Amino acid sequence: MTTPTRRELGGGLAALALALVSGSPRAAEGAPSASPSAAHDMGMPTGWMGREKIAMLLYPGFTALDLVGPHHMLTSLMGAETRLVARTREPVRSESGLVLVPDASFAEVAADLDIFFVPGGSNGTLAAMKDEETVAFVADRGGRARFVTSVCTGSLILGAAGLLKGYEATSHWTTRSLLPVFGAVPVDRRVVRDRNRITGAGVTAGLDFGLTLVGELRDRLYAETVQLLAEYAPEPPYAAGSPHTAPEPAKQLVEAMLGDFLVRLEAAGREAAARHGVR
Amino acid sequence: MTTPTRRELGGGLAALALALVSGSPRAAEGAPSASPSAAHDMGMPTGWMGREKIAMLLYPGFTALDLVGPHHMLTSLMGAETRLVARTREPVRSESGLVLVPDASFAEVAADLDIFFVPGGSNGTLAAMKDEETVAFVADRGGRARFVTSVCTGSLILGAAGLLKGYEATSHWTTRSLLPVFGAVPVDRRVVRDRNRITGAGVTAGLDFGLTLVGELRDRLYAETVQLLAEYAPEPPYAAGSPHTAPEPAKQLVEAMLGDFLVRLEAAGREAAARHGVR
Numbered sequence: 001m002t003t004p005t006r007r008e009l010g011g012g013l014a015a016l017a018l019a020l021v022s023g024s025p026r027a028a029e030g031a032p033s034a035s036p037s038a039a040h041d042m043g044m045p046t047g048w049m050g051r052e053k054i055a056m057l058l059y060p061g062f063t064a065l066d067l068v069g070p071h072h073m074l075t076s077l078m079g080a081e082t083r084l085v086a087r088t089r090e091p092v093r094s095e096s097g098l099v100l101v102p103d104a105s106f107a108e109v110a111a112d113l114d115i116f117f118v119p120g121g122s123n124g125t126l127a128a129m130k131d132e133e134t135v136a137f138v139a140d141r142g143g144r145a146r147f148v149t150s151v152c153t154g155s156l157i158l159g160a161a162g163l164l165k166g167y168e169a170t171s172h173w174t175t176r177s178l179l180p181v182f183g184a185v186p187v188d189r190r191v192v193r194d195r196n197r198i199t200g201a202g203v204t205a206g207l208d209f210g211l212t213l214v215g216e217l218r219d220r221l222y223a224e225t226v227q228l229l230a231e232y233a234p235e236p237p238y239a240a241g242s243p244h245t246a247p248e249p250a251k252q253l254v255e256a257m258l259g260d261f262l263v264r265l266e267a268a269g270r271e272a273a274a275r276h277g278v279r
Numbered sequence: 280m281t282t283p284t285r286r287e288l289g290g291g292l293a294a295l296a297l298a299l300v301s302g303s304p305r306a307a308e309g310a311p312s313a314s315p316s317a318a319h320d321m322g323m324p325t326g327w328m329g330r331e332k333i334a335m336l337l338y339p340g341f342t343a344l345d346l347v348g349p350h351h352m353l354t355s356l357m358g359a360e361t362r363l364v365a366r367t368r369e370p371v372r373s374e375s376g377l378v379l380v381p382d383a384s385f386a387e388v389a390a391d392l393d394i395f396f397v398p399g400g401s402n403g404t405l406a407a408m409k410d411e412e413t414v415a416f417v418a419d420r421g422g423r424a425r426f427v428t429s430v431c432t433g434s435l436i437l438g439a440a441g442l443l444k445g446y447e448a449t450s451h452w453t454t455r456s457l458l459p460v461f462g463a464v465p466v467d468r469r470v471v472r473d474r475n476r477i478t479g480a481g482v483t484a485g486l487d488f489g490l491t492l493v494g495e496l497r498d499r500l501y502a503e504t505v506q507l508l509a510e511y512a513p514e515p516p517y518a519a520g521s522p523h524t525a526p527e528p529a530k531q532l533v534e535a536m537l538g539d540f541l542v543r544l545e546a547a548g549r550e551a552a553a554r555h556g557v558r
Contacts, residue, residue, distance in 0.1 A: 045556055063351075064347050064350065064351065065347050065348065065350075065351040065509070068343050068344050068347040068377065069344065070346075071343065071344075071375060071377065072343065072344040072375060072482070073344075075375040075376060082375075082376065084377070091370075091380050096350060096351060096354040096361075097349065097354060097361065097382075098347065098379060099361070099379065099380035099382070100377060100378065100379060100380075101370050101378035101379075101380065103376075103378070114526075139535075142356060152510075155299055161310065164295040172510060182478055190512070190514045191516075193512075200507060201510050202508070202510025203508070203509040203510055203511070204486060204509050204510055204511040204512075204513060205349070205510055207483060207513065207515075208513065208514050208515060208516060211515065211516055211517070212516045215517070216517060220517065221526070221528055221529060221532075223516070223517060223519075223527040224517045224519035224526060225519070225526060225529045225532050225533060227515060227517050227519040227520050227525075227529075227531060228519050228520060228521075228522070228525045228529045228530065229481070229482070230344070230481060230482040230483050231431075231451060231452055231481025231483055231484055231518070231520055231521065232482070232483040232513075232515050232520035233469070233515070233520030233521035233524065234483060234486065234487065234511075234513035234515065234520070235350050235469045235470075235487050236486075236487060236490065236506060236512070236513065237470075237487060237491045237494060237502070238490070238494070238502060238503045238506050238513050239488055240497070240502075240503035240504070240507050240509035241506045241507060241509070241510055241512030241513070242507075242510065242512040243507070246503060246506075246507045247500070247503060249500055250500060250503040250504045250506075250507050251507065253504050254507055254508060
């Protein structure tokens with residue numbers, strides 16, 4: 001029986017399906033490509049096997065959870081290929097100190113992607129917005145991708161690359177008001193879709209973003225099964241996750257911490273917008 | 280002015296506080312140690328600066344989101360040192376294909392930890408439960424740690440190491456019923472604490488687990504500020520995150536996928552329990 005590799009199937013749901021099929025702790029690399037017949041062998045609707053090419057951007061100081069929430073959901077797409085792309089294949093350190101190894105450099109990743117994703121961060125995102133090579137790469141791949149997506153302040157990098165002009169979008173709640181710098185229309189929703197632009201709010205919104213996209217690319221039952229496997233029935237211990245519900249002292253603390261940073265972000269945004277003739 | 284490094288401060292909240300203090304995109308390594316006076320310089324309660332030593336286990340096939348949710352929250356603990364520990368410093372591939380670089384080998388991590396954390400997975404977790412070196416390391420560090428913690432099927436590795444005997448605990452909803460194999464008492468809650476054992480349910484429960492622990496180790500306002508920065512106000516697009524709310528077809532699909540895997544997990548659990556005299 002033809003058994004697709006885990007890499008070809010993605011993780012989560014597919015890895016478990018693979019465990020069912022092969023019983024092997026880890027399928028061998030380089031096995032025959034995933035196929036509708038393989039999906040059929042697994043007793044799954046053939047419509048559940050896709051062919052998406054997905055690239056997720058890594059840059060120094062990115063917020064790991066912005067990336068890993070969506071990565072968990074998107075790698076459950078059987079048949080999809082997800083790559084982490086960075087300037088080079090050198091390991092990239094996240095803001096919280098996680099060190100990830102990219103599996104593609106800017107030059108190596110496919111030109112035409114189904115999903116191009118950009119995570120956010122704080123000072124690392126500011127630096128990425130100022131980095132011509134990164135912004136040019138985002139403008140190129142994002143300009144051709146079927147879905148152009150981000151979580152948190154990743155939308156500011158999309159904006160700096162001129163990809164949000166005339167689109168509704170969101171960002172981390174503290175930076176959403178910067179979106180007009182790029183000609184975007186800020187919307188106060190957790191996941192905002194306008195045509196093929198899908199942007200998520202801060203950090204943890206990536207889980208809702210990713211699961212929403214899984215439902216769009218497969219079907220509701222597929223997405224519900226991914227949600228059940230991820231036991232995504234959240235119970236935050238506090239109600240402070242939104243400026244609409246957080247206590248004043250928490251909001252004041254965040255605003256005090258961010259004041260100077262937001263000024264620098266806006267300045268970098270205006271420079272980028274001017275360079276790329278966004279306005 | 281003494282400025283702690285981001286590594287010493289952790290990411291998230293602390294990185295933003297650091298941005299406020301230093302205005303630098305990335306603080307230099309090797310700067311003076313974080314201190315109450317540095318916290319005071321940042322205009323924060325000195326009680327917010329801690330000294331915790333945290334180690335999070337990496338093993339081949341671990342579920343990245345099990346680890347990165349808690350990592351995001353725990354690295355917001357100013358003054359805490361969080362290390363990713365694996366058998367060796369060789370990069371470790373997660374089930375979904377993320378490749379992380381550990382910053383400590385089993386031999387290098389501190390003997391006495393404040394928090395020892397074990398993520399879950401599927402076939403990778405089964406292999407870890409059967410790996411004597413991994414189980415012995417978990418038994419040693421877990422046996423001495425101030426808090427012994429896990430998310431998802433990570434609790435089965437704690438159990439295999441004999442650390443849950445006589446404790447209430449949880450696991451991924453599909454594997455919670457295996458906990459008695461290790462002498463543990465299964466509890467159907469998202470985060471279960473019994474003395475110094477804190478276990479989370481499946482995958483995404485790690486966010487609730489991590490934020491709960493932040494509140495325990497600092498205070499409510501600190502945790503609420505971390506939650507607000509992470510914009511953790513979840514809006515799952517479906518209500519399928521729990522077996523209590525998921526549609527039957529999704530549950531049946533998961534059970535069909537897992538059947539054989541659960542049999543192999545239980546067998547490995549019984550072997551480990553026998554080896555370590557848990558029962």
